[in-house]
Amino acid sequence: MEDALFWAAAQDGIYCAKSGYQFLQEKVSRSSPSSSSAPTLSEAQWCLFWKSPAFPRCKQLAWRVWVGAVPVRHSLRRRGLDIDPCCAICGVEEETLDHLFLRCEVVRATWFGTELGVRIDDGVSFHAFMGQVLQTRDKEVVAAVQTVLCAIWEARNKVVFEGYEFRWRNVVSRFQSLVCPFDPGAGTTRDAGDRRAHTTRWRRPPRGRVKMNIDAATNQSKIAGFGCVARDYNGDILAAASLFPTVVLSATLGEALSLRWAMVLATQLGFRRVQFETDSLLLHRAWKKRRGSSILFTVIAYCFNLMHLFDYVDLSFVRREGNSAADFMARNASSLSNVVWVEEGPPGLTAILNSDVLASVPS
Structure with a gap:
């Protein structure tokens, strides 16, 4: 996508005189001495x-x-x-x-x-x-x-x-x-469907769909490793992959870039009906908002441009306990040599997959 300019002092990224005035006022208040040790x-x-x-x-x-x-x-x-x-x-x-x-x-x-x-x-x-x-x-x-x-x-x-x-x-x-x-994952309605979406364990996708769990592990130097695991309704592994290294500006941006990477990978593997799943609350909220002006939303917009390559695509949220397989791939990305496994995974992943399947309940 083409580069774009954003005004960081406004939530929508668009400059106006009011936001410029507030920015200058905050700058003055930050530079003024305060009686408290806490910043103003x-x-x-x-x-x-x-x-x-x-x-x-x-x-x-x-x-x-x-x-x-x-x-x-x-x-x-x-x-x-x-x-x-x-x-x-x-x-x-x-x-x-x-x-x-x-x-x-x-x-x-x-x-x-x-x-x-x-x-x-x-x-x-x-x-x-x-x-x-x-x-x-x-x-x-x-x-x-x-x-x-x-x-x-x-x-x-x-x-x-x-x-x-x-x-x-x-x-x-x-x-x-x-x-x-x-509950941030459920919004204000907190109906039964929202509570199911905010689950603590991995759930099987509906028949005919592929669930691809994604994750990004970012270290203190802002170097990220990406990981994803794709499974079907029976919990059988269809693919597993990792990517390392990627330089990111923040952990949340790393999660968004891992989604973009996983969507491209899904098209290369021939998956047409995919339910992506993340344990990043901020990424899930940005996906649901669908619009905004920031670097994060620029990556989200790129992902939306890929949606026409699928018959069905969505992003769901799961607590960290339900995303263990993708987390394993992301944390070990530096040693997995950017390999894509088809219908299998690297050593150490099988135990996590078996645990997910045993704990899951068919949707």
Whole structure:
């Protein structure tokens, strides 16, 4: 597709005088000194922060983290308390706000295990991370992040005061129970069909269709590996493939590029009726919106241009547990030599496929 220009300060990518004025105002506010150590947010960002559909206690906790009002051990020790400053979860590093909510290894697994699938970079600060979240201008994503923070804090306090062990799967489960009223995968209707689409396990496609699960694994250097696995109604593997390396600007863009790659591959393999499936919530939402002005939507638009090559094509969302096969292909893409397997897969994939089939229920 041809190159295009986008105005990053507007949600639709189109410049107007109002968005230009707001951009300049935010630039001035960022450069002005503040009495708080926390960066200054614009009025629009605070509005997005407080109007998210998260529970009030989740939003309040996220605000307290933003302004540094959460009593982590580093802060308590600075105030004169004679306590061990090490993290209550890992016991290795000092328990600061950035470490507890982002950098702790177990907490990183928690972020990655949620539907957001966030990979936390080394050295990232909470303010920088939250700033990126607010730039998405997506209330559901902001609410999900606020809820994860609340679930992490609850689990940490159980470790300190009740002697529980911090398990990231339990924190993800708690997050899912809190996020249920505004389930991002289901929207606001939350009917039976939406709940089925937001499943935690792999499901067989209807007869006559091919389900192709896709995934992208992006490292800290923004190098991504793509993986996909195609199966039929019986759960029999039709094809498996990987691609490495690809340079991407973000993990979500990597997921979108993996979809484009998988669609081209599906046409080469002769699949005409395909149900693509991803564990990227942001990619699925962008697919459903179908239009917008950003680099992500440029890739989505390219994918829509490929739809005429299929008799049927759609993109569904599944939680990470239901996308294990594609995740395996993506994570091992660097060692799989860009091979396409037909009616078979690389060593190690069979066990995952058997587990999916045994757990699946015919649609």
